[in-house]
Amino acid sequence: GENVEQHPSTLSVQEGDSAVIKCTYSDSASNYFPWYKQELGKGPQLIIDIRSNVGEKKDQRIAVTLNKTAKHFSLHITETQPEDSAVYFCAAKVSNFGNEKLTFGTGTRLTIIP
Amino acid sequence: DAGVTQSPTHLIKTRGQQVTLRCSPISGHKSVSWYQQVLGQGPQFIFQYYEKEERGRGNFPDRFSARQFPNYSSELNVNALLLGDSALYLCASSSDRGNNQPQHFGDGTRLSIL
Numbered sequence: 001g002e003n004v005e006q007h008p009s010t011l012s013v014q015e016g017d018s019a020v021i022k023c024t025y026s027d028s029a030s031n032y033f034p035w036y037k038q039e040l041g042k043g044p045q046l047i048i049d050i051r052s053n054v055g056e057k058k059d060q061r062i063a064v065t066l067n068k069t070a071k072h073f074s075l076h077i078t079e080t081q082p083e084d085s086a087v088y089f090c091a092a093k094v095s096n097f098g099n100e101k102l103t104f105g106t107g108t109r110l111t112i113i114p
Numbered sequence: 115d116a117g118v119t120q121s122p123t124h125l126i127k128t129r130g131q132q133v134t135l136r137c138s139p140i141s142g143h144k145s146v147s148w149y150q151q152v153l154g155q156g157p158q159f160i161f162q163y164y165e166k167e168e169r170g171r172g173n174f175p176d177r178f179s180a181r182q183f184p185n186y187s188s189e190l191n192v193n194a195l196l197l198g199d200s201a202l203y204l205c206a207s208s209s210d211r212g213n214n215q216p217q218h219f220g221d222g223t224r225l226s227i228l
Contacts, residue, residue, distance in 0.1 A: 043204055044157065044219045046217070046219075091156075099162070100147045100162045100208060
């Protein structure tokens, strides 16, 4: 089955700097890659997603890049703010209409230092 | 519009007992998935239901079961509880309007086994 690895497990960044989180996946049939932000006591919140027919997607300060050949994808957060502090999860899903199984990475705890 | 709602928010049980967790999807969403999130890890897929039928099952024992009702709400049942079942149980819903629709999570039920 699919296996998703995520690095780093913890990341501290000065406010205003950029943060990058990287994930690799094992199943070449995966073609949907969402990123979730989870705050304490809350469920995961979808922040951005990318499909395999696209190499990059951007939404304001957040961007995701995908390299299908290398089977890795990354989350980039620019101009970080204290409210960006949370645990971030990447995930991958095999394209199969009706199949909703997401395989998650182990998470990155991002701390923004004021 | 209301997001995914789960009840109860917290639950304490003892070993050997049975538990039922409930989920109401976003209005219009027909697909419901259940995930288990152990502290410090990413969510693990348990089940997916669509139109009251099971569409996917993760690597969990038969003590775990679920169902979906005509209004698309869902229940997750766990029998013969073990200490290792202590976790945050998350429900996610998604639209059926095309492949790779985003999954939106509720805030989960925190289950503690004593």
